[in-house]
Amino acid sequence: MVLGCVIHGPGDLRIDELPEPEPGPGQAVVAVRYGGICGSDLHYHRHGGVGDFRLREPMLLGHEVVGTVVAYGDGATGPAPGTPVAVHPATPCGACPECLDGRANVCRDTRYLGSAARFPHVQGGFASRIAVPAVQLRTLPEGLEPRRAALAEPLSVALHAVRRAGDLAGRHVLVTGAGPIGCLTVAAARAAGAATITATDLLPRALEFAAAAGATACVRADDPDDPSWPSDEADVAIEASGVAAGLDTCLRRVRRGGVVVQLGMLPPGQTPFAGNLLVAREIDLRGAFRFHAEFDDALRLLAAEPSFDALISAVRPVREAAEAFGQAADRSQSCKVLLDFA
Known part of the structure; x- marks a missing residue:
């Protein structure tokens, strides 16, 4: 048994x-x-x-x-x-x-x-x-211990979301939600060459984990006047909290013509969002679901x-x-x- x-x-x-x-x-x-x-x-x-x-x-x-x-x-x-x-x-x-x-x-x-x-x-x-x-x-790649390798699946999810966003080299990336997936998305954005990575969350400890993952700015999600907000708008925003407020922040903080990736699974049923911003700013809204080939990339990144x-x-x-x-x-x-x- x-x-x-x-x-x-x-x-x-x-x-x-x-x-x-x-x-x-x-x-x-x-x-x-x-x-x-x-x-x-x-x-x-x-x-x-x-x-x-x-x-x-x-x-x-x-x-x-x-x-x-x-x-x-x-x-x-x-x-x-x-x-x-x-x-x-x-x-x-x-x-x-x-x-x-x-x-x-x-x-x-x-x-x-x-x-x-x-x-x-x-x-x-x-x-x-x-x-x-x-x-x-x-x-497992040489040198990758099983304990760290257990992160391969959620890191694959993050890598897929980052790839859905397009080229991040030199860009400002906003990640709303600093749970495990949000923190791994921060790490994936860093690996993709993002110059600035802003992470938001309601919890101080979650923001500490985001900083450890590579966030360059950590912001309280419930404080729009938090001085930690960078002065420039984000080029790409990845919503990883799974709540409507996170999606709203992404739409309001991304630049005109920017990209928003919805990664967090929203509650069942209909979710209202600021659709007029999508239109007036010509924002690209993209979904990201699970992963496929990114699993092998995740193992290599974890080993390194x-x-x-x-x-x-x-x-x-x-x-x-x-x-x-x-x-x-x-x-x-x-x-x-x-x-x-x-």
């Missing part, structure tokens, strides 16, 4: 004993070492769903996982058993118009670890051993930048998952919290 972190309903998170997985055809079994707690995991825990995706059966959480290869099923090949790997959480169909157009991140029939978007749900990676398609394994360790605020054993989820939800203290399945 293996231990797994299973959500049974809102507020009902359990550490269950699960059957030892056997690799099916094309699959690999991975001994998971670390799993990062994502905002979507917190939403499933607190609300029983993420946006329009609602729990209809118990589901193994988690999609930010790293570990070592154990064994392969029939027809599967990949890194040798014992090799440290990260698991790409998406399995796109490869046949829909989006996949054929090179946009597998918006595949209309994808499978994503720990997601209730489909029924039966796609079980996640928060277990001491999991079986996944072997094509999802990525060998030890500074990412500053964003990992806690590592808790899986049997303390309830406490870890509470810690991850407390943004006044935490950035990224990992579960340890060793």
Whole structure:
């Protein structure tokens, strides 16, 4: 039996004993070492769903996982058993118009670890051993420790958002929301050559994490007169808070003809926004959803930048998952919290 972190309903998170997985055809079994707690995991825990995706059966959480290869099923090949790997959480169909157009991140029939978007749900990676398609394994670059490699999935999300924004070299980039994704977006913008990076949030501790990630100006989101605001307008604004106020700030602080990327998942239903600014300023509003090829780029960037360790605020054993989820939800203290399945 293996231990797994299973959500049974809102507020009902359990550490269950699960059957030892056997690799099916094309699959690999991975001994998971670390799993990062994502905002979507917190939403499933607190609300029983993420946006329009609602729990209809118990589901193994988690999609930010790293570990070592154990064994392969029939027809599967990949890194040798014992090799440290990260698991790409998406399995796109490869046949829909989006996949054929090179946009597998918006595949209309994808499978994503720990997601209730489909029924039966796609079980996640928060277990001491999991079986996944072997094509999802990525060998860790030399020198990249598994602990830091657990940031690969959220960093991939940030890298995709930055690429959706266009060339950032020498630009002023505004990032609203300094949670884990916002901080990693700051780091991705820095890696893309942004000259000035302004981060906003309501919480002082979150802004400290943003500064560690590379923000050159950190601003209280609830204070429009904060003296930390740079005098010039942003060329690009990336909304990473997932609230309407963050989108409004992006539209009001970006220059005429600038670009706004909506990365944060807004609440379900309709969200009012300052559409007239979009028109009068000829602002480009773009969405950014998940990632695809950026996963390999994220691993390389993590291997090259030890500074990412500053964003990992806690590592808790899986049997303390309830406490870890509470810690991850407390943004006044935490950035990224990992579960340890060793």
